[in-house]
Structure formats: structure tokens, C-alpha cells
Amino acid sequence: MKLQLTVVCLVAAFVAGPAVAHEKGDRAMGVVESVTTDRIVIKAIDGHAVAFAVSAETRFFIADRPARAEDVRPGQRAVVHGKRRGDGLTAVRVKLSPPPR
Numbered sequence: 001m002k003l004q005l006t007v008v009c010l011v012a013a014f015v016a017g018p019a020v021a022h023e024k025g026d027r028a029m030g031v032v033e034s035v036t037t038d039r040i041v042i043k044a045i046d047g048h049a050v051a052f053a054v055s056a057e058t059r060f061f062i063a064d065r066p067a068r069a070e071d072v073r074p075g076q077r078a079v080v081h082g083k084r085r086g087d088g089l090t091a092v093r094v095k096l097s098p099p100p101r
């Protein structure tokens with residue numbers, strides 16, 4: 001029983017990790033708060049919003065399949081990898097969770 005509880009706690013700690021995982025702040029995990037043709041905002045696990053510019057180079061995926069920006073919906077779980085550009089972040093890769101079955 002203790003082993004099961006330990007495993008559950010370890011898994012929860014990894015899943016609920018910090019919203020901005022790198023010191024550089026180039027990645028965010030959470031839920032899509034809003035999306036437009038040129039911007040995506042992720043509400044991170046800790047509740048703060050992280051905004052990324054969307055460019056022609058931004059690639060979208062649902063699970064591991066290529067997707068389009070038009071496929072992104074508020075409320076979807078997402079991981080966004082970006083690059084610092086000036087004072088902001090530009091999304092390089094947006095990975096979305098598949099819709100529930």
C-alpha cells in the first residue's frame with residue numbers, strides 16, 4: 001500500500017510540475033485560455049497566463065499528428081515550446097491533447 005501511494009505521489013509531482021519548466025521561460029504547460037491568428041495564451045498550472053506570438057513557422061500537433069492553428073480551441077490542454085524574441089515569446093511547437101473519446 002505504501003508503495004502504491006509513493007508511486008501515485010511521484011506521478012502527481014511530475015504531472016503537476018511548474019508551468020514554466022525552464023529557467024529561460026520558453027515552455028508552458030496548461031490549458032488554452034485564448035487563441036487568435038497571431039497569438040495563443042496558455043493558462044499555466046499555477047494559474048498565470050503565458051502569451052506566445054504565432055508565426056508562419058509555428059507548428060501545431062494533436063498528440064503526434066500534424067494539425068492546424070484553426071484546430072486549437074480554448075479549454076484544450078497544451079504544451080507550447082517557444083523562443084524568446086525581444087520582450088516576448090514566439091511559439092515554435094504547440095502540442096495539444098486529443099479530444100476526449
